Amino acid sequence: MAAGAESGSGRGAGSAPSTPLATPMSAMSTTTPMSARSVRWERDVEEGCGGLERPLLLRRGTNTTSQMAVVGANVCPIESLDYEIVENDVYKQDWRSRGKIQIFHYQVLKWVLALLVGSVVGLIGFFSNIAVENIAGFKLLLTSNLMLQNRYKVAFLWYISCNAVLAAAAAALCTYIGPAAAGSGIPEVKAYLNGVDAPSILASTTLSVKIVGSIFGVSAGFVLGKEGPMVHIGACVASLLGQGGSRKYGFTWNWLRYFKNDLDRRDLITCGAAAGVAGAFRAPVGGVLFALEEATSWWRNALLWRTFSTTAVVAMVLRSLIEYCRSGNCGLFGKGGLIMFDVSSQVTSYTAMDLPAVVLLAVLGGLLGALFNFLLDQILRVYSHINEKGAPYKIVLTVAISLVTSCCSFGLPWLTACTPCPPELAASGRCPTIGRSGNFKNFRCPPGHYNAMASLFLNTNDDAIRNLFSGGTDSEFGVPMLLAFFAAVYSLGLVTYGVAVPAGLFIPVILSGASFGRLLGALTGLDTGLFALLGAASFLGGTMRMTVSVCVILLELTNDLLLLPLIMLVLLISKTVADYFNKGVYEQIVRMKGLPYLEVHGEPCMRSLVASDVVSGPLITFSSVEPSSASAPSWTRCGERDTTGSR
């Protein structure tokens, strides 16, 4: 059995808080018979978790569960999950007592659930994409039409109020219904998969708020992405499917009881996170690698294979739905393919002469990425003071940022002069484009002219990235314009992340990286489309510090394998440079949220720590046979409960 055979122990992120309790707990579970334990569970559930005299390691208390106990989420704010199998007598007896049918049932169910997670996440990813394209498309189309009628003030008012209303709605949802849904969600999922459970991050309310809030947030024109939220959505879907719906709403199935333990739930949530990435970027292999690289330190090959199957289902669902939309049944969704930013049609060639510029780009990208992490940290600290004051403050902050963003995206094109169209494109009617997408946006420009800034800013983020990556358009965006856009996007990305909407970091980072790269390409006179792509890679390496998964995601986004050596080089350099200054952005946020996530590399001081440094006495021990009627010490109660309802 897969679950039974696992003996890997990974980094053991969750072990730290449970260290003082671990030994007595496992000693107890070795000797207490199953039935006695379940009796005590039920009693404990009724009693609640009061009167704790247990030693406090963390600010808000800690907890430990064995892999057979089901995690309670209501009472203790942060829990430590134990993914290690304690192969004691009880465990072995439990496995031996199971019939062949039960084991077959478990195996089949494991696979059915993984594939179900893939389909559901694929559907959610696709429909949230359609919703965004239609809401944002309608907003931009109406703005554009009003401007064509020279009703500029009305257009601006419509645009800014549309954005503000969408932002306020998203913020209200996140504030009043699902506070855990704000932000990216990747840090929480990362912490969960490494053994740290925060309250209600995988609840059904969080899931619904995350979906709706993310659609509203992206449609509101914020400089944020839906990729991080999709990872969180995938994890939520997996968690809810694994426990057979939400117990809080009386919606649960008994035959899913095998999955009500930390280990199987963790496996399923790993699949969910991978499916999220696959659904967001349409990058199934990237999703598997993301789950492997960023999210989980407890890895084994069986999980690789299951994760791969899940993302394969996502890819197939997306492929067939996109094929269906090609016939124009999905409103403004457009006719995009499985590749989001396809650059394979461009002939990008590079020689050894380009190498110094590429290295320079990578170094600068690493520096700016590290600076991004530093500034984000500072800004989040300021925001946390504002957000702590109460729900209305959160909404006001969100609307304020929305207003600033709207002013930027409408005002900067206003300040930019019109550019004459390239003659060959003007003749073929491809410039200016009067409508929603296209490289050359008409924005109060005379016929035959286009507004370069509007092509990037008064657009969905996806279209802006597509424009930046496009090759053969070296003269389309001038240097001052790119500089202004880069500065605006970099700052807006920084100030947007902390507001109370579901906000991914991938898109802002790619957007600012691509504009920076294109700027450098324009300055050095090299291929701007290529440099935009490499700039995005350098910023991703500089902020996220992932390598293999970012590399594969970029390949799956752009479909140009010939650039692989260059992308790898850029990632290598930018990560190395940025690692010199600070940690990856997700690790920073995990730390800021107070989740007790253990680093890959321990601090040097930890080498000499002994148990007495982190626990306070008196030590409570169990005798090797403990009478089941004896009341357990009160601090063990919290660890063994059965209230998964809220998740």
Next chain:
Amino acid sequence: MAAGAESGSGRGAGSAPSTPLATPMSAMSTTTPMSARSVRWERDVEEGCGGLERPLLLRRGTNTTSQMAVVGANVCPIESLDYEIVENDVYKQDWRSRGKIQIFHYQVLKWVLALLVGSVVGLIGFFSNIAVENIAGFKLLLTSNLMLQNRYKVAFLWYISCNAVLAAAAAALCTYIGPAAAGSGIPEVKAYLNGVDAPSILASTTLSVKIVGSIFGVSAGFVLGKEGPMVHIGACVASLLGQGGSRKYGFTWNWLRYFKNDLDRRDLITCGAAAGVAGAFRAPVGGVLFALEEATSWWRNALLWRTFSTTAVVAMVLRSLIEYCRSGNCGLFGKGGLIMFDVSSQVTSYTAMDLPAVVLLAVLGGLLGALFNFLLDQILRVYSHINEKGAPYKIVLTVAISLVTSCCSFGLPWLTACTPCPPELAASGRCPTIGRSGNFKNFRCPPGHYNAMASLFLNTNDDAIRNLFSGGTDSEFGVPMLLAFFAAVYSLGLVTYGVAVPAGLFIPVILSGASFGRLLGALTGLDTGLFALLGAASFLGGTMRMTVSVCVILLELTNDLLLLPLIMLVLLISKTVADYFNKGVYEQIVRMKGLPYLEVHGEPCMRSLVASDVVSGPLITFSSVEPSSASAPSWTRCGERDTTGSR
């Protein structure tokens, strides 16, 4: 420090044989002072490893080393490597006593070595590729010229004797100089990375024989690949660089002493194996995933990052050398790009109607893959009887297989009728091609006709695969011809693997899978190029049972991301089907070689094993403080020695 912080324990493949000794060993290293140990090492080296009264777990004896002892390879045939860090007092003291400069030195060296491995493996991969293309190209060119002069008998004699001489040379090398170089090498590397060390698999003679033998073997027209050997070559290079050359030849450096332990050497060899795949397939990401999925069960994120850097170097080396060859400086090497079998220019579209045929293909691929594994197992058993009879028998067997292969590849085209060229290609002079490569080989055909079988068989394997993958050529290869080619390649692949030359399994499997897929495509009237690719995927899934890495390798080979969902589906089905029958081909070979590799999933009977089932008494224990002058029990001597010379 990376090495110090590692606490992962993976599957622990190597732990099994060392189990009976593990406890006393670690107890000893806790208490014995460093200096006393090294004194004993030296004495043991002089004494050798005689008079062993230790309990025998394996047929030929077993051994265990701590992570600080250096592994000896001369005396005990199979060793168990211990990658677990025992964080005892000695270990901590050793780390604390190191100065900052030493730690910096270690860190820098670790990276320099990883990048050096990348460059060297990239160079070897490239130059062996050039050698093969030139030797095989010259052979085929001369054959073709002789046939154009109607001197068929001379052509046949030249062709068959060329192949036989090359085969005999490769077999002689493998038999007399480096017996460990025969075969794929992936099973041995897989076993090594999972903690089982077989004698001289990473020695410098093995490396040189593997390189030269692989060039000869591939040039001899065998149905085998150079991909498996490249993985072995990468591992050898990493091992030799890590120990600073071969001690046997007095060629070693003292400042590499940090790397003379199991853990650091394992890390480096992981990088080497990944670099091998990257160099063989020009697939850097696939290399990382191969190392992750197939080779190692001891994984951590720091290693992912280092492996990635190594393969990035490989990709850059290959990219620049191929760029250099484009100007025609490399003889017959040709003008290929970084993508070996580029199909991205073909417009392959598929609809839901194709799905049943794809599923059928995947199921049949899984069945034929499992059959391949079964038959290979049987054939290897027969071959081992022949090979055991002595060196001349090995060479005779190799030459015999070479003669059969030559007769097939020269005889089958002879039996195939000529096909008239498609008129549009004949007009443009692209059919028939009179020369080395090209889709339409002229083989004693009248002008305007080509021989389809010769286009596949009288060619290098790489060119044959390229022809099979090529799209828009549905009528090029007829159904009977494809059936004959598939049967020939499938059987030749089976009988070739066991002969005494370095032989990879990837190419035979891809070749037979592609011909099978193309056959099915031709039978169902669907896109033959697409089905050839999917057929290759289904055979790879059915024999190797790798998923993510095969998927990425196929993507990097063909550069068509749009096929990703289909490839994933095919891999999923074929692996599932084949898993029902037997194990992956590499695991089979590992087991047949008698390497004590632990399965991912333990046998059910193992659940109830206790220590007394696998050890025999009397149990020797140490007291907690042991006087350093006391003579250690003789069975520990073998574990602590310093003779890495032969590797």
